[in-house]
Amino acid sequence: METKKSHGVQGRPRAFNVDIALEQALLLFWRKGYLGTSLTDLTEAMGINRPSLYAAFGNKETLFRKALDRYRDQRTTYVRDALEEPTARRVIERIMQGVVELVTNPNNPSSCLVAQSLLTFADPDDPLHQELVERRAADELAIRDRFERAASEGDLPPDADPADLARFVLTVNSGLSVQAAGGASRTELLQVVQTALQACPILD
Amino acid sequence: METKKSHGVQGRPRAFNVDIALEQALLLFWRKGYLGTSLTDLTEAMGINRPSLYAAFGNKETLFRKALDRYRDQRTTYVRDALEEPTARRVIERIMQGVVELVTNPNNPSSCLVAQSLLTFADPDDPLHQELVERRAADELAIRDRFERAASEGDLPPDADPADLARFVLTVNSGLSVQAAGGASRTELLQVVQTALQACPILD
DNA sequence: ACTAATCTGTACCAATCGGTAAATAAATCG
DNA sequence: CGATTTATTTACCGATTGGTACAGATTAGT
Numbered sequence: 001m002e003t004k005k006s007h008g009v010q011g012r013p014r015a016f017n018v019d020i021a022l023e024q025a026l027l028l029f030w031r032k033g034y035l036g037t038s039l040t041d042l043t044e045a046m047g048i049n050r051p052s053l054y055a056a057f058g059n060k061e062t063l064f065r066k067a068l069d070r071y072r073d074q075r076t077t078y079v080r081d082a083l084e085e086p087t088a089r090r091v092i093e094r095i096m097q098g099v100v101e102l103v104t105n106p107n108n109p110s111s112c113l114v115a116q117s118l119l120t121f122a123d124p125d126d127p128l129h130q131e132l133v134e135r136r137a138a139d140e141l142a143i144r145d146r147f148e149r150a151a152s153e154g155d156l157p158p159d160a161d162p163a164d165l166a167r168f169v170l171t172v173n174s175g176l177s178v179q180a181a182g183g184a185s186r187t188e189l190l191q192v193v194q195t196a197l198q199a200c201p202i203l204d
Numbered sequence: 205m206e207t208k209k210s211h212g213v214q215g216r217p218r219a220f221n222v223d224i225a226l227e228q229a230l231l232l233f234w235r236k237g238y239l240g241t242s243l244t245d246l247t248e249a250m251g252i253n254r255p256s257l258y259a260a261f262g263n264k265e266t267l268f269r270k271a272l273d274r275y276r277d278q279r280t281t282y283v284r285d286a287l288e289e290p291t292a293r294r295v296i297e298r299i300m301q302g303v304v305e306l307v308t309n310p311n312n313p314s315s316c317l318v319a320q321s322l323l324t325f326a327d328p329d330d331p332l333h334q335e336l337v338e339r340r341a342a343d344e345l346a347i348r349d350r351f352e353r354a355a356s357e358g359d360l361p362p363d364a365d366p367a368d369l370a371r372f373v374l375t376v377n378s379g380l381s382v383q384a385a386g387g388a389s390r391t392e393l394l395q396v397v398q399t400a401l402q403a404c405p406i407l408d
Numbered sequence: 409a410c411t412a413a414t415c416t417g418t419a420c421c422a423a424t425c426g427g428t429a430a431a432t433a434a435a436t437c438g
Numbered sequence: 439c440g441a442t443t444t445a446t447t448t449a450c451c452g453a454t455t456g457g458t459a460c461a462g463a464t465t466a467g468t
Contacts, residue, residue, distance in 0.1 A: 052416065
């Protein structure tokens with residue numbers, strides 16, 4: 001039986017929880033940015049020392065990529081949830097309201113990690129640039145696919161272009177994140193969402 | 205007479221042009237971000253050595269502020285120009301088209317320096333945070349004032365809120381900048397602008 | 409008990425960071 | 439001509455950067 005206390009592998013067991021440590025790293029990267037976060041900052045927040053970090057996560061860059069994964073899987077679930085809404089209008093509404101909730105939640109830093117990192121590594125020469133472009137493109141594709149389904153279901157006017165509409169939604173989303181970093185309140189951002197919704201060629 | 209070759213002040217004259225040096229610094233900050241730009245990067249691009257930089261510009265932070273001034277005065281003139289358009293619709297159109305032209309111009313880095321820096325220093329504890337918030341707020345105020353004038357001139361529907369509309373315009377503008385950093389083409393961004401224009405409660 | 413495997417802690421590395429001291433060079437003023 | 443003022447050059451500073459060598463500690467397998 002494998003129901004022993006053993007964790008299956010030889011050697012001294014980890015003295016820290018990898019998930020919790022990664023969460024702390026994510027919060028720090030999110031608040032201070034990749035370049036603004038030092039290894040010392042990280043190890044202090046994660047409660048481990050440097051060799052443990054390197055053994056468990058590789059290096060600063062791979063740790064950041066794992067933080068991006070966690071961000072996608074645990075903080076931007078509102079995108080996937082929104083895609084399951086029955087109408088295009090409600091999809092858009094939920095995506096936009098989702099990002100407002102995300103960036104104005106007092107437990108979170110007041111910006112979107114992907115947008116922030118994309119502007120930090122806007123130079124195509126930066127090693128993380130392509131990675132971030134691809135993550136953003138994946139979101140865009142998922143939303144576009146959903147709008148194409150909407151179009152085929154008669155849920156969008158015939159002249160509406162699903163690809164354009166997906167780009168518009170993501171543009172507003174990024175903009176909301178910048179506005180939040182600039183100190184805009186949740187009420188103000190929700191008002192912006194209402195204005196943006198009027199732009200969408202959707203039936204209601 | 206003061207028409208001599210003398211430049212009026214004693215001492216050895218500068219061997220470099222301050223304006224040109226500042227322009228190089230701006231381009232570098234814009235492309236690599238504040239934290240991604242080192243003093244060595246700066247002095248190399250500016251063609252001067254370190255003590256000259258400190259004598260002429262103070263330190264890295266004050267140099268950055270001067271670069272921000274130059275950015276405002278020489279790269280975002282489209283905002284002031286747009287405010288002089290006769291109708292609210294054309295004001296909005298020109299602002300949005302202006303930022304698209306700015307961030308997709310092959311001579312420029314593909315993002316907005318203020319949005320980029322605002323996300324870099326989104327933490328209110330960062331020394332440059334407040335500065336950036338204020339610069340952004342100044343733009344918002346100018347646009348809001350213009351829309352209030354439009355409202356009083358009957359150029360906006362009575363239910364349109366000038367403050368909300370100004371925030372919406374700046375939200376889209378920031379979003380366009382992030383999209384550009386993500387690799388969106390000028391055509392795609394102009395399409396987004398057309399979609400955004402439909403959101404605006406404006407008479408046409 | 410012994411060996412192999414893995415993690416922890418200390419202590420360190422070369423490189424780079426932002427910033428400056430001090431000597432020299434080039435201009436103006438008297 | 440000095441004397442004064444400002445800029446340039448070289449060489450350097452302490453601090454911090456991301457990353458690692460190595461010895462000791464803790465586990466599992468035999």
